[in-house]
């Protein structure tokens with residue numbers, strides 16, 4: 686039996702940090718495994734102190750460590766073109782720290798960086814936060830249709846018997862919003878961009894829901910007509926001059942989330958999600974968060 690990293694589904698935390706690392710090409714697998722096994726111990730001790738740490742490996746690092754991944758797992762590839770694109774900025778390792786207090790989260794992110802210091806170079810460390818009643822900085826509630834943790838676990842974790850069982854694929858994107866331009870739209874137009882009402886997140890009536898609204902683009906069905914679902918843990922970041930959304934989306938099959946993103950950029954039909962007129966994905970990467978047991982076994 687395998688189990689997912691518990692931090693993925695620990696909800697209700699208000700303070701977040703996302704760190705990205707590159708692992709030195711000169712570091713040998715044994716050395717990296719020792720550092721990551723230290724990280725597994727750090728995850729346990731920090732969880733006892735109130736901060737959850739989730740770790741994900743890029744495809745190259747997973748291969749170097751011979752960590753089994755789902756069949757379609759790969760590095761992120763650029764989607765779209767020019768200003769309407771999500772450029773690939775793949776790194777080797779992601780650490781997502783979250784908790785209820787900024788002090789605990791700071792301590793845990795420092796502990797994580799120290800644990801990896803011998804093998805990895807930190808390339809970014811962004812703090813993020815829950816904004817009001819779980820709203821995106823545009824002012825819209827983010828998460829209305831997100832499955833609850835238990836269902837999220839069923840949706841986003843690889844089943845027993847499959848490669849990467851107990852793990853989950855994670856899309857991490859840093860979206861920078863043009864809040865001045867978005868907020869200059871009147872509220873009914875803002876609602877047409879998202880496809881939901883602003884105060885209370887009610888889906889717009891089908892008769893008035895535009896083809897290029899965000900929810901029109903990302904709601905997709907499989908061959909049996911079942912809605913394709915992912916589990917989202919996105920959080921706002923930034924300050925009064927540069928701000929946006931750290932998108933964190935989990936899935937058991939990379940294609941599910943990649944197809945949503947392709948729909949946002951109009952890859953199949955040329956219709957792009959209006960959200961991308963007001964926000965740019967400055968960084969995008971795919972990571973595999975292996976099961977708890979895989980993390981613990983790395984150095985054995």
Ligand code: HEM
Pocket residue numbers: 821823825826827828829830831858860879881886899900903904915930932934942943945946960964
């Ligand atoms: C600037 C970036 C983004 C913003 C501001 C944003 C915001 C929102 C908002 C406000 C909602 C409606 C409330 C909810 O159900 O959560 C929503 C829904 C959703 N978003 Fe996004 N989102 C962004 C990027 C993405 C990306 C990159 C994906 C997937 C690749 C995605 C997938 C979804 C899904 C699956 C839903 C639920 C749709 C439904 O079932 O009705 N979003 N988003």
